[in-house]
Amino acid sequence: xxxxxxxxxxxxxxxxxxxxxxxxxxxxxxxxxxxxxxxxxxxxxxxxxxxxxxxxxxxxxxxxxxxxxxxxxxxxxxxxxxxxxxxxxxxxxxxxxxxxxxxxxxxxxxxxxxxxxxxxxxxxxxxxxxxxxxxxxxxxxxxxxxxxxxxxxxxxxxxxxxxxxxxxxxxxxxxxxxxxxxxxxxxxxxxxxxxxxxxxxxxxxxxxxx
Amino acid sequence: xxxxxxxxxxxxxxxxxxxxxxxxxxxxxxxxxxxxxxxxxxxxxxxxxxxxxxxxxxxxxxxxxxxxxxxxxxxxxxxxxxxxxxxxxxxxxxxxxxxxxxxxxxxxxxxxxxxxxxxxxxxxxxxxxxxxxxxxxxxxxxxxxxxxxxxxxxxxxxxxxxxxxxxxxxxxxxxxxxxxxxxxxxxxxxxxxxxxxxxxxxxxxxxxxxxxxxxxxxxxxxxxxxxxxxxxxxxxxxxxxxxxxxxxxxxxxxxxxxxxxxxxxxxxxxxxxxxxxxxxxxxxxxxxxxxxxxxxxxxxxxxxxxxxxxxxxxxxxxxxxxxxxxxxxxxxxxxxxxxxxxxxxxxxxxxxxxxxxxxxxxxxxxxxxxxxxxxxxxxxxxxxxxxxxxxxxxxxxxxxxxxxxxxxxxxxxxxxxxxxxxxxxxxxxxxxxxxxxxxxxxxxxxxxxxxxxxxxxxxxxxxxxxxxxxxxxxxx
Numbered sequence: 001x002x003x004x005x006x007x008x009x010x011x012x013x014x015x016x017x018x019x020x021x022x023x024x025x026x027x028x029x030x031x032x033x034x035x036x037x038x039x040x041x042x043x044x045x046x047x048x049x050x051x052x053x054x055x056x057x058x059x060x061x062x063x064x065x066x067x068x069x070x071x072x073x074x075x076x077x078x079x080x081x082x083x084x085x086x087x088x089x090x091x092x093x094x095x096x097x098x099x100x101x102x103x104x105x106x107x108x109x110x111x112x113x114x115x116x117x118x119x120x121x122x123x124x125x126x127x128x129x130x131x132x133x134x135x136x137x138x139x140x141x142x143x144x145x146x147x148x149x150x151x152x153x154x155x156x157x158x159x160x161x162x163x164x165x166x167x168x169x170x171x172x173x174x175x176x177x178x179x180x181x182x183x184x185x186x187x188x189x190x191x192x193x194x195x196x197x198x199x200x201x202x203x204x205x206x207x208x209x210x
Numbered sequence: 211x212x213x214x215x216x217x218x219x220x221x222x223x224x225x226x227x228x229x230x231x232x233x234x235x236x237x238x239x240x241x242x243x244x245x246x247x248x249x250x251x252x253x254x255x256x257x258x259x260x261x262x263x264x265x266x267x268x269x270x271x272x273x274x275x276x277x278x279x280x281x282x283x284x285x286x287x288x289x290x291x292x293x294x295x296x297x298x299x300x301x302x303x304x305x306x307x308x309x310x311x312x313x314x315x316x317x318x319x320x321x322x323x324x325x326x327x328x329x330x331x332x333x334x335x336x337x338x339x340x341x342x343x344x345x346x347x348x349x350x351x352x353x354x355x356x357x358x359x360x361x362x363x364x365x366x367x368x369x370x371x372x373x374x375x376x377x378x379x380x381x382x383x384x385x386x387x388x389x390x391x392x393x394x395x396x397x398x399x400x401x402x403x404x405x406x407x408x409x410x411x412x413x414x415x416x417x418x419x420x421x422x423x424x425x426x427x428x429x430x431x432x433x434x435x436x437x438x439x440x441x442x443x444x445x446x447x448x449x450x451x452x453x454x455x456x457x458x459x460x461x462x463x464x465x466x467x468x469x470x471x472x473x474x475x476x477x478x479x480x481x482x483x484x485x486x487x488x489x490x491x492x493x494x495x496x497x498x499x500x501x502x503x504x505x506x507x508x509x510x511x512x513x514x515x516x517x518x519x520x521x522x523x524x525x526x527x528x529x530x531x532x533x534x535x536x537x538x539x540x541x542x543x544x545x546x547x548x549x550x551x552x553x554x555x556x557x558x559x560x561x562x563x564x565x566x567x568x569x570x571x572x573x574x575x576x577x578x579x580x581x582x583x584x585x586x587x588x589x590x591x592x593x594x595x596x597x598x599x600x601x602x603x604x605x606x607x608x609x610x611x612x613x614x615x616x617x618x619x620x621x622x623x624x625x626x627x628x629x630x631x632x633x634x635x636x637x638x639x640x641x642x643x644x645x646x647x648x649x650x651x652x653x654x655x656x657x658x659x660x661x662x663x664x665x666x667x668x669x670x671x672x673x674x675x676x677x678x679x680x681x682x683x684x685x686x
Contacts, residue, residue, distance in 0.1 A: 032527050033403060033503050037641040042622035046274065046288035048248035048295050050356075060643050065629070092404040095437060095503070096641060097620075098339040099246065100355035120407060121373075121439050122339060126355035177371065179231030191253075191357070194365040197226070197234065201367055204225040204236055210331055210471060 014187040015112055016133060021157030022113065023166070025084030027076050029058075030146050034089055035096035036123065040105045042097075053101055054108030077109075081150040086113040088145050088154075093134075094123025103130045113156050115163065117142040128180050129189065135163055141172045158185060212478020214375055215444050216410045219350045219475065223333045225367060232369040238332040239266055240362050241318045242305070244296040245273045245622075246337030250360035251299040261303040261363045268327055269300050269307040272317045276624050277585050277612035280310050289623060303363075314457075316588020316614040319343040319556035323427065324590055326456025330445035330472040335362055339434045340556045340638065346426035347453070348445035348475045350410070353434060373439040374408055374484040377477070379415035382491035387672040389566070390425035391558060391636065391655035393417065394432040395497035395507040397489065403505035407437030409485065412477060417491040418443060423452040424562040431557045432638050435504040444476040496671055499640045499653040500543050501531035506640070508543065510658065510670050516540045534642050535650050536630070544668050548652070550633035551576075551663040552645070554585030554612075555619040558636035558656050561594050567660040568600040570671075576608040577666025583625065584609050585617040609663065621646040634662045 016022050044056040062078055064070040071078045087106065093116040094102060103126040106114065112132060117139045119127075127134045135156055137145075141163075145154070148165060155164040158181060164171040176184075183189065194201075213221075225234040242250075247269075254261065261267060274289040284290035293310070300307040308314040314321055319340050322328040328344040334351035335341060337359045344351035358368055378397060398405075411433045418426065426443050433441025450469060453459045460468045495509035506528075508514065514532070516539040517525040532539055537546070553559070553567055564586060576582050584604055586592040592614055595601065604611045618625040619637040621644055627633045629648025636659050637644075640651040652668065661671040 031530070032523075035503070035639075035641045037620075037639070037644050041643055041647065042273075042620045043647075045245050045622060046286075046292055048292060049252065050249050060647055066647055092407070092437070095403060095407075096339065096434075096639060098337060098341075098353035098355055100249075100337075100357060103355070118404060118407065120404070120437055122353055122355060125358065129355060129357035177231055179228050179369075189357070190369045191257075191361045191364055194234065194361055194367050194369070195257075195259075198365065200225055200234070201236070201365055205366075208222070208236070210222050 014131070014185060016156070016158040017185050021155040021159075023153050023155045024086045024113070025151065025153050026086040026088045026115070026145070027082045027084055028146055029076055029087065029089045032090035033092045033095060036094055036099050036102040037096055039094070039102040040099065045099060045101050050104050052108065053105035054110070057105040057109045085111055086115060086154055086156070087111045088115045088142070091116055091118040091139065091142070093119050094127075095120040098122045098126070100126045100130070103127045103132055107132050115142070115145065115154070128184065131184065131187070133158065133184060135174050137163060137172050137174060141170070144170055211482065212480050214477040214481045214483070215348060215412055215442060215475055216350065216375055219331055219333065220372060222331070223350070232371045234367050235333060235370045237266070237335050237362050237366055237368060239268070239322070239327060239334045241322055241334070241336035241341070242267060242269045242359065243273055243318050243336070243338065244271050244292045246356050247299065247359055248292065248295045249356050250337075250363055251303070253360040254363055257364070259364055261305060263366045264304040266366060267305045267363065268322070269296060269305050269309070270315055270318050270321055271296055271309045272614070273616045273620065274623050275310055275615040277615045277617045280613045286624065313589050316591065317556045317559065317616055319427070319431065320560060320587030320591065323347065323423070324456065324588060326453055326459030329453065329459065329468065330449060330475050335368065340431050342433045342438065342441045343427050343431040343556055345430040345433070345440050345442035346423060347449055348442055348472070350440055350442065352440040373410045375412070376406055376409040376438070376485040376487070377412045377414055377483040378487045378489070380413070380417040380489045380491055381415045382417055384417060384491050385495065387496050387657060387675050388494050389655045389657055390421055390428040392494055392497045393491070394429045395499065395504070395653060396494045398432065398435055398505045399497065399507040400489070401436055401487065403435060403503040404437045405505070406433065409438055411436065411438040411441045413441060413443050414477070419446065422562060423448060424560040427560070428557055432504065435638060445472050496655065496658050498543055498658060498668060499651070500535065500537055501528065502534055502640055502642050504638065504640060504653060506531060507653065510544055510668065513542050514539050544670055546652070546668040547632065548580060548634050548662050548667060549631040550627050551580060551582040551659050552585070552618045552627070552633055552635040552637065553656055553659050554583065554587070554617050555637035556587065556616070557638045559585060559587030559591065561591050563636065563656045564591065564595050564600055565598070567656050568603045570657060570660045571607045571609070571664060572603050574607055574664050576663050580663060580666050582607070582609040582663045583612055583618060585612045586614050588614050607663070618645050620644060621649065627651070634659045634668065
């Protein structure tokens with residue numbers, strides 16, 4: 001990657017760096033087409049900061065009639081046997097609205113990885129821009145994860161681009177752009193890079209022919 | 211091999227490309243609104259930098275505004291604070307704001323085109339997924355997250371990987387009662403809510419070319435509902451006629467020069483797309499959704515699918531959706547009782563949509579027990595509707611003409627559909643809770659929504675339309 005030395009001002013923490021990969025138990029939500037209105041309903045988008053969205057993650061799937069005393073007992077986030085920093089969900093995760101609040105709520109609720117067999121484009125970018133790693137696996141591998149018991153740990157090795165079900169040793173490779181991988185491993189973000197090439201941008205503006 | 215429309219625009223906007231990585235894409239126009247911009251301004255302030263090119267940014271307040279009594283202070287405190295933050299941020303960064311009270315205020319994807327800000331060949335972004343709407347003019351237009359809003363404000367650029375390219379062709383003449391919303395709901399029912407994820411989608415074919423700009427916007431608007439990175443249509447005389455003399459479109463010599471360039475923006479005849487679909491317009495009937503994503507749509511005369519008739523992988527989704535919707539598999543959707551009718555949103559709130567509704571309901575009355583909201587997309591649309599006397603038509607029908615905003619599309623502002631109630635809606639998403647917690651949304655065209663408003667049940671609008679020979683066919 002070019003301009004590597006120009007990164008500065010980086011804030012994102014990097015749990016994906018180091019040997020052995022990122023190990024955690026996982027919370028399974030075996031539902032397809034989870035849209036960002038489910039991840040964080042629009043009525044919670046009125047804040048002007050990025051904090052505190054975690055408590056409203058999947059709000060209407062966690063509580064009946066928006067009443068925190070009435071939890072849906074069978075929703076995985078309400079089940080004490082599930083825990084961990086990896087969220088595993090059905091295909092086409094994060095479709096719909098571009099609200100970055102979806103990524104903020106997932107991060108604020110303590111997740112650093114989301115595993116699915118397919119991600120919506122905007123959500124994927126938003127997740128990466130907040131240090132949340134989307135790991136896209138095959139449908140078959142996703143179903144294997146859903147079959148594991150609640151104590152199973154997954155290992156996400158960003159350096160080697162692999163995800164492993166620790167109890168069985170099953171492993172799959174996942175794709176990520178080399179640029180984004182470097183960013184996540186080092187905690188860089190896009191804006192630092194773009195600010196570093198401002199002279200190129202100004203030159204482009206002077207020379208553009210449309 | 212020649213270039214596609216998308217590639218022609220894309221290549222002109224590449225500042226540089228990172229080795230083995232994304233490209234730096236220059237952004238011509240950036241629309242912002244109150245919901246997805248405050249954290250981006252905070253980011254700029256934390257870095258102690260200003261918006262790089264404030265003249266290329268346009269702001270409006272739409273998501274969080276009330277649609278009644280807009281002259282009064284916003285009642286909900288958090289909504290008010292968000293709108294106030296936008297006013298303050300725009301003032302501090304020297305950004306043009308068409309806020310509440312301004313004659314240009316409205317839904318961001320309605321005002322951009324109607325002011326002539328949206329133009330062919332541009333790259334356009336906004337912190338809103340329905341930015342794909344602007345692609346109807348032959349622009350690369352897409353929704354972005356708030357971190358990206360901050361990037362564009364700071365550098366006028368974004369890091370983007372080139373998407374794959376898809377073309378969707380629709381050929382032939384539309385049937386009576388079928389309008390552009392039906393076309394896009396039909397395409398969605400065929401290719402699903404994730405069928406275009408990872409692709410830029412060009413819409414083409416004789417049917418698309420025959421549509422007005424407003425009808426084209428409805429189709430590009432919902433390309434995100436297929437997962438598309440953006441949707442676009444090659445600009446033609448229809449687009450140029452629409453743009454001529456708009457308040458902010460190019461004038462004089464600049465217009466002629468722009469026109470010359472715009473006429474080069476089309477996909478060459480020998481291009482090959484990564485994926486291509488062909489649909490026949492004659493097979494499209496008035497459409498309606500029955501489920502909880504926009505791909506779950508059927509012709510209005512069909513029955514709701516059953517688990518036996520669909521792909522095994524989709525069965526649990528169907529069962530879950532129908533449980534939420536309170537609908538039965540295998541049953542007719544026609545005749546389903548409805549409680550609310552919402553005609554509005556960035557999909558269908560333009561003057562042609564309102565004209566379509568007004569000409570259908572003129573002299574008719576809404577069904578008892580149904581509440582009907584007409585929410586114009588902008589102050590300009592509202593003023594035009596009133597100038598044409600539509601306010602009287604709607605009033606006589608028992609409809610409520612409200613003020614511009616996103617309104618009941620997204621369950622954020624005061625306009626929400628109560629839990630358990632059925633709303634036939636011209637908006638773009640039927641997700642669980644989208645129009646309010648527990649609300650049940652049926653997506654349809656303005657014409658189908660208007661028909662339901664009169665009967666109180668889901669109705670096949672073709673049965674209420676006069677025969678063309680009687681001189682009453684409605685335009686698309």
